[in-house]
Amino acid sequence: MLGVEDAVGGLPRTAAVRCSGVTVDFGSVLAVDDVNLTLPVGGIHALVGQNGAGKTTLARAIAGLQQHTSGTVQVNGVEVPPGANLVARRSGVDMVHQHPSLIPELTVAEALELGSPSPRRGPFLRGAIERRWSEFLESRGVDVDVRRRVKELSVELVQSVEIARANPGRGGLLLLDEPTAVLAPSRVEALFEQLRAMVATEVTILIVLHKLSEVRNIADTVTVLREGRLVLSPTPAAATTDAEVGAHIVGEDLADPSPRSRLRVVGSDDEVAIAASGIDAQAVAGESPLNNLSLDVARGEIVGVAGVEGNGQRTLVETLVGLRLPMSGAIRFLGVDCTTKSVEGRRAIGVRSVPFDRNAEGTAAELPLWQNVLGWEAQRFRRWDRLPFLSAAAMRRRATERLQRFHVAYADIDQPVASLSGGNTQRLILARELPDARALVVAQPTRGLDISGITGVWQALAELAASGVPILVVSSDLDELLEHSDRVDVIRGGTIVASHPRPFYRSAIGYDMVGAVGP
Amino acid sequence: MNQHLARLITRLAPVVIAFALAFVLFAATGFSAGSVASGIVEGVFTGRGATTNTIRWSIPLILIGLGIAVSLRAGEFNIGAQGQFLVGSLAAIWVALKWDLPKPWLIFFAIVLAVVAGALWSAIAGVLKVYLGADEVITTLMLNFVAIQLVQWVATGPLRDPFSSGDAASTERLDPSMRVQGSGEYSLELILLTIAVIVAAWSLLERSRLGIAVQLIGANPKAAAWQGLSIRGTQLHTYLIAGGLAGLTGATEVFGPAGRVVTGSTPALGFTALVVATVGSLAVVGTVAAGLFFGGLQAAILYLPIVSDLPPSGLRIIEGLVALLITAQLATALRRRRSTQSPLPDKALNGNQPIEEGIQHVLSRRSRDETG
Numbered sequence: 082m083l084g085v086e087d088a089v090g091g092l093p094r095t096a097a098v099r100c101s102g103v104t105v106d107f108g109s110v111l112a113v114d115d116v117n118l119t120l121p122v123g124g125i126h127a128l129v130g131q132n133g134a135g136k137t138t139l140a141r142a143i144a145g146l147q148q149h150t151s152g153t154v155q156v157n158g159v160e161v162p163p164g165a166n167l168v169a170r171r172s173g174v175d176m177v178h179q180h181p182s183l184i185p186e187l188t189v190a191e192a193l194e195l196g197s198p199s200p201r202r203g204p205f206l207r208g209a210i211e212r213r214w215s216e217f218l219e220s221r222g223v224d225v226d227v228r229r230r231v232k233e234l235s236v237e238l239v240q241s242v243e244i245a246r247a248n249p250g251r252g253g254l255l256l257l258d259e260p261t262a263v264l265a266p267s268r269v270e271a272l273f274e275q276l277r278a279m280v281a282t283e284v285t286i287l288i289v290l291h292k293l294s295e296v297r298n299i300a301d302t303v304t305v306l307r308e309g310r311l312v313l314s315p316t317p318a319a320a321t322t323d324a325e326v327g328a329h330i331v332g333e334d335l336a337d338p339s340p341r342s343r344l345r346v347v348g349s350d351d352e353v354a355i356a357a358s359g360i361d362a363q364a365v366a367g368e369s370p371l372n373n374l375s376l377d378v379a380r381g382e383i384v385g386v387a388g389v390e391g392n393g394q395r396t397l398v399e400t401l402v403g404l405r406l407p408m409s410g411a412i413r414f415l416g417v418d419c420t421t422k423s424v425e426g427r428r429a430i431g432v433r434s435v436p437f438d439r440n441a442e443g444t445a446a447e448l449p450l451w452q453n454v455l456g457w458e459a460q461r462f463r464r465w466d467r468l469p470f471l472s473a474a475a476m477r478r479r480a481t482e483r484l485q486r487f488h489v490a491y492a493d494i495d496q497p498v499a500s501l502s503g504g505n506t507q508r509l510i511l512a513r514e515l516p517d518a519r520a521l522v523v524a525q526p527t528r529g530l531d532i533s534g535i536t537g538v539w540q541a542l543a544e545l546a547a548s549g550v551p552i553l554v555v556s557s558d559l560d561e562l563l564e565h566s567d568r569v570d571v572i573r574g575g576t577i578v579a580s581h582p583r584p585f586y587r588s589a590i591g592y593d594m595v596g597a598v599g600p
Numbered sequence: 601m602n603q604h605l606a607r608l609i610t611r612l613a614p615v616v617i618a619f620a621l622a623f624v625l626f627a628a629t630g631f632s633a634g635s636v637a638s639g640i641v642e643g644v645f646t647g648r649g650a651t652t653n654t655i656r657w658s659i660p661l662i663l664i665g666l667g668i669a670v671s672l673r674a675g676e677f678n679i680g681a682q683g684q685f686l687v688g689s690l691a692a693i694w695v696a697l698k699w700d701l702p703k704p705w706l707i708f709f710a711i712v713l714a715v716v717a718g719a720l721w722s723a724i725a726g727v728l729k730v731y732l733g734a735d736e737v738i739t740t741l742m743l744n745f746v747a748i749q750l751v752q753w754v755a756t757g758p759l760r761d762p763f764s765s766g767d768a769a770s771t772e773r774l775d776p777s778m779r780v781q782g783s784g785e786y787s788l789e790l791i792l793l794t795i796a797v798i799v800a801a802w803s804l805l806e807r808s809r810l811g812i813a814v815q816l817i818g819a820n821p822k823a824a825a826w827q828g829l830s831i832r833g834t835q836l837h838t839y840l841i842a843g844g845l846a847g848l849t850g851a852t853e854v855f856g857p858a859g860r861v862v863t864g865s866t867p868a869l870g871f872t873a874l875v876v877a878t879v880g881s882l883a884v885v886g887t888v889a890a891g892l893f894f895g896g897l898q899a900a901i902l903y904l905p906i907v908s909d910l911p912p913s914g915l916r917i918i919e920g921l922v923a924l925l926i927t928a929q930l931a932t933a934l935r936r937r938r939s940t941q942s943p944l945p946d947k948a949l950n951g952n953q954p955i956e957e958g959i960q961h962v963l964s965r966r967s968r969d970e971t972g
Contacts, residue, residue: 404825424828436826443826445819452815457827459812471807 097122097254097285098143102152105138105309112138113149114309120302122252125276125286126315127300129293129595130330132390132557135309136289137179140256143287144176145169156254170198173253179262181239185232190214192231193246221245222278237268241275248279255279257288261295262391263367273299291389293323293595305329324592331559331591353377353413354551355401355520360410362400369393369575371400371407376570376577378520378551383542385562385569386555386577389594393575394555395437398524401553402434403427414520428457431519435510435526439503443510446499450491451480453498454513487512487541504534511541518545523554527561539565559590611881614925615893622918626910635908640915643903644896650903652786656857658895659794660685660849664873665891666801667845669882673805674838675818680725680740682870683747684718684843688850689861690754691717693771696778696854697759703778711851718847719840721747726839730832744870748863755863770862774854781856790856797845802884810837846870872898875923878930894919 098120105113113135120126128136141147143154148164155161159172183192190211194200201210215227223245225238234242240260249255257276261269276286276299290296296303296318303326305313313321313329355378364370368391378384388394399405401412403424412420414432436442444453452459455476477494484491489508491501498506507530514521523542527535543565546552556562562569569581571593579593627633644654664681671678695710725743728734752769755761759771781787805811813834817824824831849869854861876894880886901915 402826403828424825425830426828428828434826436823441820442822445816445823448815448819452812455812456816456823457829459809471809471812473807 096120096155097157098287099155100139100143100152103139103142103149103154104151105135105142105147106150111309113142113306115152116306116309116311118304118311118314120254120285120287120315123280123283123285124301125280125288125299127296127303127318128287128289128306129291129296129303129326130306131559133308134306134330136306137258138309139306140176140258140287140289143169143254144174144256146176157252173249174256175247175249175253176256177240177243177247177258177260179258179260181231181236181243183231183239183243186230188228188230189218189225189234189242190227193217193227193242196246218242218245221248222275236263237271240264240272244272244275244279248284251283254285254287257286259289259291261290261292269295270298291391291595293326296326297323307332323595324588327591327595328588330595331587354380354382354415355522355553356411356413357397357401358411360397360400360407360412362396362405362407362410364393364575365395365399365405367391368396371396372575374410374572374576376553376580378553380551381546381549382567383546383552383554383565385566386553386572387559387562387569387590387594388557388572390557392573394524394557394572396575397572398434398437398522398555401522402432425457431517433514433518433521435507435514435521435523437524437528439506439510444498444506447497449495449497450484450489450501450509451477451494454480454483454489454509456513458513458517483512483516484509487515488537504530504537507534507538508541511538515541515545518550521545521550521552523552525556526554527556527558535561559587559594563587563590610929611879611886614922614929615879617925618918618921621921622914625917626914631908631910631914636904636910636914639904639908639910640900642907643900647903647907650899653899653902654892654896655786655791656895657898658892659790659856660853660869661873661876661894661898662794662888662891663797663849663852664846664870665876665880665887666797666884667842668874668877669880669884669887670801670805670814671838671842672877673818673882674814674835675821676726676729676835676838677737678722678725678740678839678842679737679874680722680743680870681842681846681873682868683740683744684721684846685850685853685870686744686747686751686861687721688714688718688847689854689858690750690850691847692851692854693754693759693774693861696774697772706778707780707851707855710855711848714847714851714854715844716847718850719844722839722843722846723836726836729839730835751861752863755861759861761860771860773860776859779855779859787856790852793852797848798884798888801845804841805884810834814838846873872919875919875926878926879922 096119098118100116100118103113103116103118104111116135116139118139128140130136138147142149142163143156143161145154145161145164145166145168150163153160154169156169156172156174159168161169161172161174182196183189184195187195188211190207190213193214194210201213211227218225218227223238223241225234225242231239240263244255244257244260247255260272264272276288280286288300290300300318302315303313303318303321304311304315305326307330313326355376357377358375360371360374362371362374371393374393374397376384376386386394386397396405400407403419403422403426406421410420411418414427414430417430419427419430419432440446458479459471459476481494484494487508489501489505489512491505498509501509507526521542526538526542530538539561542552542554554562554566563585567583569585569590570577571579571581571590573594573596578596579590581590581593623633623636626636643650645651664685668678668681691713692710695713696706699706699709701709721743722740725734725736725739728739729736755769755771761770761772780789803811805814813824813829814837816827816829817831817834821831853869872894873891876890877887879893880888880890897915897919901912904910904915905912
């Protein structure tokens with residue numbers, strides 16, 4: 082869309098992007114930490130790393146969509162002040178977000194016109210606008226009827242329209258945030274074709290990717306971020322191995338020296354307390370479906386499930402908890418067949434769960450603490466009270482006991498959960514789920530918590546496991562899984578591809594997580 | 601304590617503002633604000649039969665409003681109370697006119713049938729919503745019109761009062777000896793019944809398993825699902841409760857102050873009750889207080905034309921303004937809640953992100969165009 086040469090004059094450009102000391106501080110987390118990155122003009126550059134490694138944030142900082150707190154960003158030799166999206170765009174950068182930004186209710190032509198840097202002046206003439214965008218898309222090799230509504234188009238078609246729109250033109254830089262995440266594997270190659278065609282027109286591309294096989298396929302260089310820091314500067318992809326990149330992604334290639342201090346409660350060794358076998362299940366939106374997934378957890382064992390996000394973690398947890406039923410396979414808790422049991426039925430035999438999102442799924446923000454900490458259990462309050470109605474005093478007493486036992490800091494048992502900090506909210510959920518648990522499924526137990534919160538959560542889980550309860554923990558934080566699990570299963574493409582016992586080798590686990598060959 | 605006071609002020613603010621706006625309007629259109637105000641006071645409290653009328657109108661509003669409060673607490677926007685009330689009225693009048701039983705039995709069966717009829721009418725929308733996902737706002741609203749036509753048919757056909765006609769067609773009247781209350785009288789029975797329902801509703805909502813489930817599901821259905829609560833079952837129950845109470849009100853009206861079922865010009869109790877429940881912040885005590893307030897307003901609406909030249913629609917303006925202001929208040933609260941739902945900068949936790957990102961994107965393009 083934009084004549085970049087005009088914008089930057091005839092200046093010689095040695096680098097498409099030059100970041101020096103770029104830091105983005107979110108207050109409690111350093112999302113991007115002192116990154117020095119220089120990308121040469123031309124070619125396709127892959128940016129990889131675990132979830133939360135800072136890839137998206139860095140890309141947004143380059144595009145001026147995210148204010149960096151220190152350091153400088155230069156695009157085509159022009160400095161982009163923090164958050165200066167306009168400057169970045171004039172210098173020839175554009176970004177395609179992970180989620181489509183075209184407005185679904187509009188037609189393609191309308192949506193493009195609305196977001197256009199140079200909308201047509203004068204009255205709104207549908208025909209003229211449609212002609213303009215139809216020619217525009219045709220010139221960029223995208224074949225679509227611009228009169229159709231965006232929501233009627235397939236995901237991949239919307240994406241190619243967005244890429245065509247964002248294409249900064251000759252000499253520009255295009256940022257793509259995980260474009261393959263929304264695509265079926267068979268569509269990825271078509272996307273890559275579109276990108277290669279753009280590179281042929283002297284566009285530089287920085288692409289955030291998750292799969293090493295895709296890096297191999299498309300990228301000229303690969304760059305790795307870990308915990309916000311640059312751990313591998315742009316390196317020619319051909320000069321690296323998957324194992325090396327995998328090791329950079331997950332960290333030191335060392336056996337973890339700190340085995341969990343507690344011994345497994347083996348007891349009746351052949352009693353598998355949580356067992357899933359051959360599970361097939363339809364996917365939660367944006368994830369892989371479960372495909373013949375099997376796993377097991379013994380009594381007193383903590384099994385971590387590691388994986389790149391979107392490989393079926395949520396589907397797995399929701400299937401185990403009973404929120405969705407598998408199409409085939411069997412689920413047993415404590416020897417009881419639960420395959421077709423409801424959430425309530427599973428809870429009745431002692432299955433408890435900690436959901437992914439403590440605010441959206443774990444608690445009801447405006448209800449008081451005591452109702453949240455009792456939750457499902459309030460249904461059973463006739464145990465304390467033979468009358469048909471529940472005793473408020475008994476419920477409050479029980480709630481207070483629980484909150485104190487799990488060290489939730491609060492002022493008033495009637496205050497809404499919304500007034501608690503993240504760590505206290507998570508402790509409240511543990512106070513609800515742990516006391517009567519005979520088997521526990523935990524998702525993202527420490528996401529967004531500070532150090533003391535994290536320690537508290539794992540301490541509670543370790544105590545529970547020590548009492549013989551089997552615990553399955555799904556987390557995108559590999560470090561905490563390595564530190565606290567007895568075993569780490571790796572999920573990829575909706576199935577458990579490997580089960581690693583202690584001592585853990587990070588590179589081996591990392592390699593299984595990203596997988597050299599797609600599922 | 602201060603917190604409670606602040607909450608009370610927030611609750612009452614729309615009412616005060618509505619009155620203020622309405623009086624500005626009255627004054628601007630040449631009515632004497634003073635005489636309107638004194639007329640309202642007389643109509644609600646001091647005039648002849650004023651308290652009786654206030655109670656007469658408060659009772660149905662409270663009964664229906666409590667059912668609506670339960671429904672809304674569970675997050676079900678059941679706005680079909682008017683239809684459920686009418687169907688209950690029809691069941692009651694049918695028993696009253698066609699069954700030949702001693703008075704206590706007649707009233708007993710009339711109440712049972714009215715409750716069942718209202719509950720089933722409501723359950724139509726409930727089943728459509730819970731099992732088929734049909735929007736309950738649409739279905740309950742539409743069922744109101746069906747019920748209105750049913751009343752029209754019954755009042756001009758099977759149970760027609762031969763002396764009524766046209767817009768005010770009505771069913772035959774109940775024999776006065778069968779009623780518990782004549783017009784312009786108190787009915788101790790109805791007051792006691794209402795108090796019993798208030799106590800039952802409070803116990804149900806605040807102290808029962810169902811009430812706990814209703815609150816949790818209304819506050820966060822996802823959290824309720826993770827905790828194994830039966831969402832469909834609970835929601836269906838709220839339809840039955842709301843419909844049952846509206847149906848019950850049909851019976852109390854037939855055997856109480858109305859004595860018959862009239863088409864057309866009756867005050868739309870079911871809709872006013874929706875405002876009552878909302879103003880009462882869906883709590884039992886609040887709903888009762890709001891019911892008394894709007895009962896008084898209704899009494900004043902009927903009384904005012906006697907002492908002032910302000911037409912009844914003048915006070916309907918106050919009713920409408922209160923509803924409007926409450927809605928505005930709820931809307932901002934809702935928006936605030938949505939924006940604070942996930943404070944983390946993590947897109948996986950933030951469902952609104954794609955839309956916001958999209959808007960941001962469009963805006964950044966726009967602003968660039970304007971400045972450059």
